[in-house]
Amino acid sequence: MAFNDVREFIDKLEQEGELVRMTDEVDWNLEAGAILRASHEKRLPAPYFEKIKDYPSNYKMAGGILANHRRVAIAMDMDPDTPPSELQEEYLKRSRNPIKPVVVKSGPCKENIILGKDVDLTKFPAPIIHGGDGGRFFATFHLNISSEVQPDGTTWTNYGMHRGMMFDEKRLGVTADPPTHFGGMLTRCEERGETMKTAIAIGPEPTCLICSASPIPFGVSEVDVAGGLRRKPVELVKCETSDILVPATSEIVLEGEMRPHEREVDGPFGEFTGYGVAGQLPRPVMRVTAITHRNNPVFTYSNEGMPLADSHSIVSITKAAECLKALRNFGIDVKAVNVPPECALQLTIVSVKTTYANVATDIANIIWSVRASRSMYYLIVVDENVDPFDLPMVLHALSSKCHPGKGIFQIKKAPIISYTPYADSHERLHRSGARAYFDCTWPKDWPAEEVPIRTSLAETYPEDMQKKALDRWKKYGF
Ligand SMILES: Cc1cc2nc3c(=O)[nH]c(=O)nc-3n(C[C@H](O)[C@H](O)[C@H](O)COP(=O)(O)O)c2cc1C
Ligand SMILES: [Mn+2]
Structure with missing residues (x-):
């Protein structure tokens, strides 16, 4: 069953032990952020705050609602313990059948309407997070x-997800680089000298959130894919001050406009890479013309930084799924793709049946043509008998099969994102960096007798001896 709003999703997370309601008063200034950070680093449930300092008692906050694979599975109405490879396959299957949204006359997000001079962003508990x-x-x-x-x-x-710092009561930033879809639309508007209408929806049902953060192709509406993921159309309502359509059950909607070339410095901010390195940069500005919100609004927020946070958990599924699709489309005999959330979306691991020499080079070219690969500057290619989700086995392959002189390939100049930790400040400003891939497959052009055999139970003992050994352990209670 699709969730109608984020509240139904929050209830389900609580039932599954993935969310805890906290009744003590919590400060929006650092405390809510610190509690969520601790939740991420210690793998604890998502926190939901019943009482927020300085704000009315009916205002709530919820953090990290998609910050692990169990929560992503619940959002897709699947068994919470579904393994990531199955989540990828289901994501691909459902996103092949997008469902267009329906426009409705009104919805809960219109329960309160604040226009023009009455707009005041400080009326909501926007946190200082890190x-x-x-x-x-x-x-x-x-x-x-x-x-x-x-x-x-x-x-x-x-639909994109681009963070926004509050500049004053009526203006906030939209941190969208030109290569993102949102940034591209804004750039084209600016080139025409036009003001762009836009909206921010906080707290829609969860599949819209998944899609907004995922590498959905150019020209495809994320809300159609969200309809496919939830197997039911998303209901939309028209904004008060523009023709933009927003999910009707959103908790808080900001309507506004972005004037050509208007910029204001935002940051610093803690980032998904695990560091805060983008520093202070001029960012596009959204001027808020209206706020609409539900009664008893739930203010959702994230705390990007060291894994596992929301972006790691969402994108590790959807990015890996898109890579899998691209590799299959090319005809690569790919076994699995892992974008480990623990590596903060900077590494991709592909396991492949090597049907021809140097397949790793084809894989690198395909992976880096998939959108959102800009932050995935490391790629490890392993043979089909290495499970890319088994990180110790991947490290074993890397440290034993990757020829230090011949198996590491550098692309010395490549586009990157402004948050890239390894890059110096000049490279970050110009978004110019490098990539590398590690070929951890046995060379296809080696004679068979030269290929080392793993000294493992499965590979160096006859099957009956493997069974005998395991049976012996079983007899002693293991
Ligand atoms: C919690 C979270 C915060 C994010 N913040 C940003 C951000 O500030 N800037 C950005 O460019 N991408 C950010 N992303 C990643 C984008 O949402 C992602 O690249 C998305 O595909 C962009 O969509 P678009 O290209 O359709 O605009 C964030 C993702 C998540 C999950
Ligand atoms: Mn998009």
């Missing part, structure tokens, strides 16, 4: 919604 952050971040787990008429006359509505 120590060292440059301000209160209003948008850290949300949808950035924008639309554009395509050359064929159809309208493409894009």
Whole structure:
């Protein structure tokens, strides 16, 4: 059953032991952020706050609601313990059958409507999330919604997730680089000298959140894919001050506009890489023209940083799924793809049956043509008998099969994102870095007798002896 709103999802997370309601008062200034950070680093449930300092008692906060694979599985109405490879396959299957949204006359997000001069972002508990952050971040787990008429006359509505620092009562940032869809739409608007209408939805049902953070292709509306994932159309309502459509059950909606080339410095901020390195950079500005919100609004937020946070958990499934699809489309005999959430989306591991020499080079070219690979600057290719989800086995393959002189391939100049930790400040500013892939497969052109055999139970004993050994252990209670 699809969740109608984030509240139903939160109830389900609680039932599954993935969320805890905290009744003590919590401060939006660092405390809510620290509690969520501890939850991520110690693998604890998502925190839900019943009472927030300085805010009305009916205002709630919820953090990290998709910050592990169990929560992602629950959002997709699947068994929470579904392994990541099955989540990838299900994501691919459902996203092949997108369902268009339906427009409804009204919805819960219209229960309160605040217009023009009454708009005041400080009326909501936007948190200071990490120590060292440059301000209160209003948008850290949300949808950035924008639309554009395509050359064929159809309208493409894009959902992205681009963080937003509050500049004052009526303005916040949208940290969207030009290569993102949101950033691209804004750049094209600016080139035409036009103001772009936009909206931010905080607390929609969870599949919209999954899609907004995932590498959905150019020209495809994330809300159609979300419909496919939840197997039911998303209900949308029109904004008060523009024609932008927003999910009707969103907790809080900010409507606004972005004037050409208007920039304001945001940051610093803790980032998904596990570090805060983007520092302070000029970012596009959204001027808020209206706020609509539900009664008793739930303010959702994230705490990106060291894994496991929301982005690691969501994108490790959807990015790996997109890579798997691209490799299969090319005809590569791929066994599995892992984008380990523990490596903060900077590493991809592919296991493959090597049917021809140097297949790792084809794999690298395909992986780095998939969108959102900009942050995945390391790639490890392993043979089919190495499970890419078994990280100790992957490290064993890396440290035994990758020829230090011939198996590490560098792409010395490549686009990167401004948050890249290894890059120096000049490289970050110009988003210019490098990539490397590690070929941990046995060379296809080696004679068979030269290929080392793993000294393992499965590979060096006859089957009956393997069984005998295991039976002996069983007899002694193991
Ligand atoms: C919690 C969270 C925060 C994110 N913050 C940003 C951000 O500030 N800037 C950014 O470019 N991408 C950010 N992302 C990643 C983008 O949402 C992702 O690249 C998405 O595909 C962009 O969508 P778009 O290209 O359709 O606009 C974030 C993802 C998550 C889960
Ligand atoms: Mn998009």
